[in-house]
Amino acid sequence: RAKNEGRCRYAFFDEEMEQAFAATTELEQALRRAVENEEFVLHYQPQIDLASGTLCGVEALIRWVQPGGDLVHPGCFLPLAEETGLIAPMTVWSLREACRQAARWQSDGIHIRVAVNLSGVLFRQHDVHRLVVDATTEAGLDPSFLELELTETAVIENPESAGRQLAALQQMGVSVAIDDFGTGYASLVYLTRLPIHRLKIDRVFIQDLGSSPGSRAIVKAIIALGKNLGIRVIAEGIERQDQLRWLEEQDCQEAQGFYFGYPVPPAKLQDLVDSGTLMVP
Ligand code: C2E
Ligand code: MG
Ligand code: MG
Ligand code: MG
Numbered sequence: 001r002a003k004n005e006g007r008c009r010y011a012f013f014d015e016e017m018e019q020a021f022a023a024t025t026e027l028e029q030a031l032r033r034a035v036e037n038e039e040f041v042l043h044y045q046p047q048i049d050l051a052s053g054t055l056c057g058v059e060a061l062i063r064w065v066q067p068g069g070d071l072v073h074p075g076c077f078l079p080l081a082e083e084t085g086l087i088a089p090m091t092v093w094s095l096r097e098a099c100r101q102a103a104r105w106q107s108d109g110i111h112i113r114v115a116v117n118l119s120g121v122l123f124r125q126h127d128v129h130r131l132v133v134d135a136t137t138e139a140g141l142d143p144s145f146l147e148l149e150l151t152e153t154a155v156i157e158n159p160e161s162a163g164r165q166l167a168a169l170q171q172m173g174v175s176v177a178i179d180d181f182g183t184g185y186a187s188l189v190y191l192t193r194l195p196i197h198r199l200k201i202d203r204v205f206i207q208d209l210g211s212s213p214g215s216r217a218i219v220k221a222i223i224a225l226g227k228n229l230g231i232r233v234i235a236e237g238i239e240r241q242d243q244l245r246w247l248e249e250q251d252c253q254e255a256q257g258f259y260f261g262y263p264v265p266p267a268k269l270q271d272l273v274d275s276g277t278l279m280v281p
Contacts, residue, residue, distance in 0.1 A: 028084055031064075031077055035089050039065050042097050043263035044114070046278055047234060047256045050248055054281045055273070057113040057147065059256065060098040061263045062090070078119075087119045092131060099139035099146060101266050106145065110273060110280055115147040115177060120154030123161050129168040136172075144173035147198070152184030155194065163194055170195035177234070182218060191229060199226050203237020203257070209246055216246075223250050 034040065044058035063071040081087040095116050102114035122128055128148075136143045148169065155162045155178070166176055177198035178191075182205060190196075201222050208215035219235070226233035235247050238257030247255060261272065272278040 024080070027077070027080060028086075031080060031084070031086055034064055035086050035093070038093060040090070040093060040097075041065055041071070041265065042094060042101065043265055044101070044269050045256060045263040046261040046269070046272075047115070047254055048260050049254055049281075050244075050252060052281060053279060055112055055278045056254060056281070057115060058269065059115040059149070059263070060094060060101075060117070062094050062117075082119060082121060085121070085125075087121050088125055091117070091119055091122055092126075092135075095131060096135045096138065099135040099141045102145050103139040103141040104266075106141070108270070110270070111145070112280065113145045113147050113175070115149050117149045117179065118154065120151065120157050123154060123158040123165065127165070129165045132169060132174060133172070136174075142173070143169075144175075147175045147177055149177045149179040149200065151179050152181065152186035152190075155190055156184070156186045159190070166194050182222060188225075191225075191231070196231055198232045198234055198254075200256075201233060201235045201252075203235075206235055206237045206243055206247075206257070207239075209243050219247075219252075220250055223252050226253075227251075 041063050042060045043063055044060055046055050047057040047059060048054070049056040062074050064074075064077055065071060078087065081090055095118075098114050098116045102112075105112060105114075118128065122131075132143070132146070132148070135141075136146060150162070155166075169176065175197035176195060177200050178196055179200050180202040181199045183202045199222060201219055205215045205219050205222075209219065223233050225231075232253045234254035234256060235243075235252050236256045238244055238247070238255045238259045240259060243257075244255060244259060261278065264272070269278070273280055
């Protein structure tokens with residue numbers, strides 16, 4: 001029965017475990033074990049360069065593998081991971097695994113960048129530059145194929161530390177994308193001071209394109225902002241052709257969403273490339 005109750009049901013959930021506190025403790029312990037035993041996989045979602053129609057990158061998205069093989073999505077465990085600090089070792093794992101996979105693709109002739117999501121917590125507690133140097137070196141990955149996705153909040157909450165570390169990352173060729181752009185409460189000043197390479201328009205604006213003139217205005221403004229600052233813009237959450245058409249008319253440069261492809265295991269991505277479903281440059 002647990003299986004049919006949505007993505008946030010865990011195999012280890014006991015039917016009688018009614019108390020939220022007990023459930024949280026149980027979840028926390030399970031998550032701690034998962035981090036120790038590396039019970040995660042990364043799925044990769046295609047990012048398309050709209051001018052050429054080719055695959056220009058992928059975003060690595062973490063999933064927690066349950067004992068029965070079910071996958072739990074990050075929305076179900078990231079809040080607790082943030083609260084407990086487990087987000088740090090978890091994200092370090094994502095970073096290392098994504099670098100290893102990116103290096104494998106490079107040697108198979110698939111020259112795409114791989115984007116990894118970093119939590120703001122990481123900037124508070126860790127030397128992100130050091131982590132990235134270690135992960136790319138260990139994997140033998142040319143750092144220019146690595147992109148880090150940060151939210152506006154992550155950057156704004158840690159201005160000095162983020163600024164220093166992003167500058168060092170830029171030096172080594174790593175690129176930085178601002179995730180969920182337009183939904184934070186950030187001042188835009190950081191866009192002129194930090195090395196930012198890509199703005200990812202949050203999918204809430206894309207979902208509303210057809211029905212909301214306000215969302216259309218905001219998306220146009222973000223595309224213009226990117227153009228004027230020399231920062232590339234990628235729209236996330238494209239599900240339909242009409243959304244794609246409209247974004248192409250606005251000269252949006254890149255897109256990501258279920259319309260182009262779901263997040264998939266690395267072997268499946270390889271199949272999509274081999275079969276010509278996804279074209280590589
Ligand atoms: P995000 O970085 O904004 O990632 C995009 C999310 O939108 C993914 O959800 C993806 O599956 C979903 N998505 C992509 N295209 C579409 C679409 O066309 N329609 C709809 N409705 N959804 C779409 P997912 O995989 O559940 O990830 C959720 C969030 O978890 C991510 O949001 C990211 O912030 C975080 N996350 C994922 N992996 C990691 C990780 O390794 N480390 C950290 N720190 N955070 C991660
Ligand atoms: Mg992201
Ligand atoms: Mg996003
Ligand atoms: Mg989002």
